[in-house]
Amino acid sequence: MTMASTLTETETDGAKAKETGDLTQQPRFAVCVTTMNRVDRLTACLDQLARCDPPPSLVVVSDDSPDPSVRAANEAAVAAHPGVVYLAGPRRGVCANRNNAINHCLAQTSRCDYLSFLDDDILIDADFFAAARKHYEATPAQRRYLTVLTGGAPNGPHLHVCVPMHLSFACYFKKGDVPQTVQINASVFPLELFTQETFDENIFFGTEDAELCLRMLRRGYSIELEPGLRSLETMTGRGVLTATRAAGLTRYQLCCEAARLYIGVKRYRVIEPNLMRFAGFVFFYFGHMTVYLARRGALSQLVPIVRTSNVWRVFTGHGAR
Incomplete structure (x- = not known):
């Protein structure tokens, strides 16, 4: 641009x-x-x-x-x-x-x-x-x-x-x-x-x-x-992404967790590169997310979260500057 x-x-x-x-x-x-x-x-x-x-x-x-x-x-x-x-x-x-x-x-x-x-x-x-x-x-x-x-x-x-x-x-x-x-x-x-x-x-x-x-x-x-x-x-909690729900998560929640994965990986690999913090974030994220989803009977949403995150694009150089 x-x-x-x-x-x-x-x-x-x-x-x-x-x-x-x-x-x-x-x-x-x-x-x-x-x-x-x-x-x-x-x-x-x-x-x-x-x-x-x-x-x-x-x-x-x-x-x-x-x-x-x-x-x-x-x-x-x-x-x-x-x-x-x-x-x-x-x-x-x-x-x-x-x-x-x-x-x-x-x-x-x-x-x-x-x-x-x-x-x-x-x-x-x-x-x-x-x-x-x-x-x-x-x-x-x-x-x-x-x-x-x-x-x-x-x-x-x-x-x-x-x-x-x-x-x-x-x-x-x-x-x-x-x-x-x-x-x-x-x-x-x-x-x-x-x-x-x-x-x-x-x-x-x-x-x-x-x-x-x-x-x-x-x-x-x-x-x-x-x-x-x-x-x-004026419409707190009534966004267009909250209307759809699958296996215990709204579309809004799924997108937010997907974004958090992408941002954390990009942060510690590209923006503030630090291998130890990168490894720590990935370990914490998936450990925390597994517990979070299990408590809601929504473990099946882990794969859609990862897919929605586009996290692999961090490693292929397709992220914004």
Whole structure:
């Protein structure tokens, strides 16, 4: 994924500003919304974005809905919101869907400096981008395009509580001293990052943002907490992957465990290569997973988890950078 080969004069000026850290022009924010099979939720998400002050400079919707009638309804919902861009999604998982929207933003660099990612059931506060702008304006110029902002949880008993999190040895989210992961639906990324990294499309769903953060941090980016980035998940526990269940596991659970296997192997083989930690992770993962599945009468799902993980692609060099 590369930047457009020909830059407009505005884009050239923007690139120079980024090189020097000059933000005399106020930062511009784009939003990538990924959707599938939830027309009403998408409409509510876009309605709320229209209430933001300042508004995002660009909103891109990438639609993974398999049913043509649903895609048509989503396209109509987007058309009712002036300036919002509709894209047919690749239907290869959430990472590919996000990358599809990112590609459009990379072709529109004159319109945005930062990206946020929203699922279709997310509502953000009206001052979301005002909080991001204020934070970046207070950030040292040389770090503005190397800093990712993240807010608090969009659901649960700790709604909007902003605490530093990291990915544990076993690739679970844990509290830490320094933020090393983000709340993907309450975050802001420099657009420039995505000329260097993409979401890894070997991950169908689950912890994909944490894997991106592992690579991002090694490139010198940092993550800072911003409590003003508040979002609300309106369909907690009712995602499209929770509706299907096989042998004791929902599709959502299977995908999350598959992603954890892939991320752990990639982490200790490619991102943070360490043979001892790699061996320890594999031993722990399969030992823990065997017990976890046995207690649920779902041992038959171990093979589908491994198959869904695409873990062999780590060894064949087919993962994202």
